[in-house]
Amino acid sequence: KARVLAIANQKGGVGKTTTAINLATALAAIQKRALIIDLDPQGNASTGLGLGQEVRAINTYHVLMGEASLQDAIQPTDIPGLDIVSSGMDLSAAEIEMIDVERREYALRDAVRAATDDYDYVLIDCPPALGLLTVNALVAADAVLVPLQCEFFALEGISHLTKTVERIKGRFNPGLHIQGIVLTMYDKRNNLSDQVANDVREYFGDTVYKTVIPRNVRVSEAPSHGRPVLIYDINCAGAQAYLHLASELIHQERQM
Amino acid sequence: KARVLAIANQKGGVGKTTTAINLATALAAIQKRALIIDLDPQGNASTGLGLGQEVRAINTYHVLMGEASLQDAIQPTDIPGLDIVSSGMDLSAAEIEMIDVERREYALRDAVRAATDDYDYVLIDCPPALGLLTVNALVAADAVLVPLQCEFFALEGISHLTKTVERIKGRFNPGLHIQGIVLTMYDKRNNLSDQVANDVREYFGDTVYKTVIPRNVRVSEAPSHGRPVLIYDINCAGAQAYLHLASELIHQERQM
């Protein structure tokens, strides 16, 4: 049975999509079968893996609405061992359309349960909000991975996220917990990065991964080529950090 | 009568809050009376202007719900000539609570109309989504200011935003238009910044402001001191760019 991880943080631009794409690619590179579910109407994870708009006809929107099974919506990426359920603009209508639906919080969980025997990992890329889409991801997930940008505003929002995880755990998904916080866009030339990193480690202790993702321009160039940075430039600091993160995650799960 | 501008872009982390805070401060510095409305449940604009949680008892949530007038919720900031309507976590409940309300798209517009004789500018800081909160801002606004980070993913989302603006213009607010796009976090050492800037100028022409906001660490340090970068370090490149942006905006409006 697959391990389902929600990559979530309501603060925008902290590296959720970049972490989903590159962690999934790193897991595939070490022979784990991985699936990414793009739950963000922006569809950045789909674009970052090279899927054009023309191949997104059946996507996460249809799965949430019950118009397609997860199997129908799954398609391969250029990365061996990594599949994706893409997303598009129609997904932004889902939140309003699902308001009156029975069991609206369980739509994704029910769909994911049906298909998880084929994968070792399912990573869900969440939008920058705590609305019904992210709630669906938190209900479907075994645990949450939180990318945290080393910036002041990003630190401020973390308590809002932990409260939401507790609320979902209490009402819908008793096993839910924050499995790890990964520091992103760390810039060693900038004191602020250090201050934020120290604050986060002091408050969250071992929940913070030792692996820190550095700010690295190759990481932000890769999506314009439709490739994960692991493929675009395996030797750059960003790609190496994501490989380390994957092995740290696997190691962590062996201890659980 | 005040000019009402929505600072909007559904892509996360592109500089909406930073632009709202510093443009408003720059306008106040040139003797314009300015009001910021924090419409993001993260409350970053409120924090960036030094408002603690304890003073946010009456906020944008109460205005949208009709429980307080805009006047009740307005409070001064440390910046002479700049007031704010703060926000807090309760605002994230507003989107779901407003679904069944009559005229749910007009809640902010009706409230803002009642108080705009006291200001020259009202800037609305939007959350990173195109849900009911951002729709309220677009219905209340005379025009939209779009911060656009010089990164690939940020470019991808712009057509989704322009379509949404057209939709709101057609159904709720016939005068709405994109007044300007401001390029943010421009890094001259990085080719990607140049490529994105060139693409945007080619596609949007004069709608893109000449003023470009550079990536500048002082900008990201300022919020941890509860101050706009214009106060934290007036001489830094980021602060100077926001002053230029304010004068470019004023000059643009004289031509309209």
Ligand SMILES: Nc1ncnc2c1ncn2[C@@H]1O[C@H](COP(=O)(O)OP(=O)(O)OP(=O)(O)O)[C@@H](O)[C@H]1O
């Ligand atoms: N380590 C890094 N170094 C440099 N740039 C990065 C890094 N990680 C992410 N980026 C860039 O920063 C921007 C934000 O990252 P990303 O889009 O992954 O964040 P997100 O949290 O998914 O955003 P959103 O909240 O909009 O979904 C992107 O342009 C991305 O390419």
Ligand SMILES: Nc1ncnc2c1ncn2[C@@H]1O[C@H](COP(=O)(O)OP(=O)(O)OP(=O)(O)O)[C@@H](O)[C@H]1O
């Ligand atoms: N010109 C700049 N140079 C350096 N850092 C910047 C600049 N502008 C913004 N930042 C930093 O980048 C991060 C994102 O900016 P900001 O929070 O203003 O974006 P946003 O679009 O409001 O995000 P959200 O989508 O979460 O509301 C913040 O940590 C901010 O301090």
Ligand SMILES: [Mg+2]
């Ligand atoms: Mg994303």
Ligand SMILES: [Mg+2]
């Ligand atoms: Mg913001």
